[in-house]
Amino acid sequence: MRHATASSVRSHSRSAKALAALLGLALAVVLAACTPTSTSTSSTSSGELRTLSVGATLEPASMDPWHNTAASIPQVLLYNVYETLVKVDSTGAIKPLLAQAWEVSPDRKTYTFHLNPAAKFASGEPVDAAAVVANITRMKADTKLTETLRAQLAVVAGATATDDTQVQITLVHPSTMWLYDMSSTLGMILDPAFTGDLNTASAGSGPYTVKAHNQGQNVILAANDKYWGNPARFDEVTFRYFTDPTAMNAAMLSGDLDVISNLQAPDALAQFADTSRFTTISGTTNGEVVLGLNHDNKALAKLPVRQALTMAIDRKALMDTAWNGQGTLIGSMAVPTDPWYEDLSGTNAYNPDRAKALLKEAGYDAKSPLTLRLRVPVVPYAVKSAQFVASQLADVGVTVKIEELDFSRWLSEVFTNGDYDMTIVAHVEARDLGKFANPKYYWHYNSAKFAALYTAADEATTEAQSNELMKQAVRYLADDAAAIWLFALPNLVITKATITGVAQNATTLSFDLTTITSR
């Protein structure tokens, strides 16, 4: 028979006391934590920190936009931390920033920028002509610079400082796109004296500096107290990253966030309908949701097939189903804020009967049906659109096999190796129709006519002529059904009712903090 001895009872009561103490401590911590959290995050009263908390989706891996193409980096840094000579405003127009004014020579190959003499870096050093020249020289010499920047920089023949505040940049040939590129990552001016690690630190001339990047969590910007322009309106701005849209919406509803930089689930709009608490801003973005066609596929190389596929998809119904009716029907590779935009959603308009006839003419019918693989990345708009596309194409006798890939695999198999027939992805870069001029790009679209049109438009000698030629190029893409443009993503920003000044349209990759204020 087993029995407890006196000593074991004693040791038992000792450990019981220790356990009780530990549990008591845990309970105390939990109770202490149960006090209501402060929901007011911004205040104008003196002494209190003015903060802004912005919810975003993709977390940048580093803070270095020169060696990493991720759009999440300029979202935080462009205009807020690093400034450019010129900036694109919410309507798509080019405006002065570090350059007060600029002139273009009659042959459109020489640009003279007049820098604002007040401009200085967060270090206190002036943003002078020498600093601008140093940036261009540095990028030209950088062997690890991203391919995108290298291609954008290729048109620059040279840069010289004609005096302290005047820079002359000469181009190999005239280029409409170049000045736009200068309003984005290519134009970011880095303090030439900076020697630290760009992955984690910043050295720009903007109203904010990078204070901390807590991996997996947030990027914190602090006001640059030496800023040369209108002072920052917040002492601290936190970009918080959410992989799950539900979690981001919950944070906004509970008052933890001040802004949702772009609502990822438009069907959640109704949750923010209370105008006494929230403001909903609905505008446009540069994100064309493209149903990409692989032109190396024998069937898809035929124009009638591409036209038939376009006609088989009711894009208005798709946008209603997949994106809650939010967005713009575009019909080609341009968005409403582009100077050459026109609504081309009527080209190859929805007509399933005509689609069937065209497919039959091309040799595809019930006896020899067309089968296509639709390989999409696992992102909400692509997954939802893919289901709709498959069902509509089935109606005209085309069999679609949907495959969902995580983004890394999509990049490797679809984007780089071209192993697909159709895919869906949003192209978020500004004015990116030039991608169709590159036959090596993942669509493998090879049209000498389009390439010639695009080059002529870019190199035109007047702005009006350039815009007119761009318009023709965009129209050509639509007529040639080079891809199927499902819709352009909307810019859906949710803010607390106390926040004002958020730009309606996202015309650049920047989430521009400089116009935002809090009452």
Added chain:
Amino acid sequence: MHLALRIARRFGVFLLSLLGASLLIFLLTNALPGDVAQVLLGTDATPEAVAKLRAQLGLDRPLPVQYLSWLGGILVGDFGHSHLNGQPVLALLAPRIAVTMWLVLFGLLGSLLIALPAGMVAALKRRSWPGFTISAAAQLGMAVPVFWGGILLVLVFSVGLHWLPANGYVPLARNPAQWAAHLVLPSVTLALVQAAVLIRYVRSAFIEVLNEDYFRTARSIGWTPMRALLRHGLRNAAISLVTVIGLQLSSVLVGAIVVESVYTLPGLGSMLLTAVGQRDLVVVQGTVMFLVLAVLLISALVDFSYLLIDPRQGASARSDDGRTAA
């Protein structure tokens, strides 16, 4: 002498397990399609650019070479550097470990706080309504998915009542009150789910005790069932409970990964998910190695704790060995 041999043998098994795990982890992560060079280049990628970057990162070397260089690094405490941002893996891991550790600790403590009393009551009153109710509640708790329970708690306590933050994290050093506030809902979520599982074990462990002779003896000298259970039952039931808790710890770790993603906590789980998504394999391997190490250490500690809870185990081991020697 024999005890030393047993410890040495245990340590050898421990090292072999680690080595085996490292090989398995390396092979599995390298079997993933897509790679970090693709992610780094993004939409800049061309087959040539990817090949060039792979060479720069050393990803074009034969797998055995890559494995040995990774393993060699670990042996001298170098887990490598993230390909994405060049930071040392250990520096990336450290703050994440803290977050997950707090979550696992509070989740486990919370589950014990709930499961021990509830399981004891369920055992003592197993033939009346409190026992039935607790058993039914535990069944229900096990059926509820972690993320669903988490979202429900957020809806009630954050969105509805505004008592607690919906998600996110504040380090303890920066603001202790905010730190605690951000950990309440995740810990409760984890604790509830784990408690549901634990209650069943506690209940059956105590039912076993109730049928023991010493328990009947204690009752016969006039002790109340609760007193007898607390005095003699707790320690006797502890052996099987500690085993279960040890096993539970690995499931708490897995549960923590889900909870971290529901509450966007920057712990090991969310780090693992992000790194896998970005194919930052060095980080994935380092994180999983750490988790394996933690689980192996825990099981070693569980073995060790048997000796503390039940001195007879050590004594019987000694007498066994004595017999063999004689």
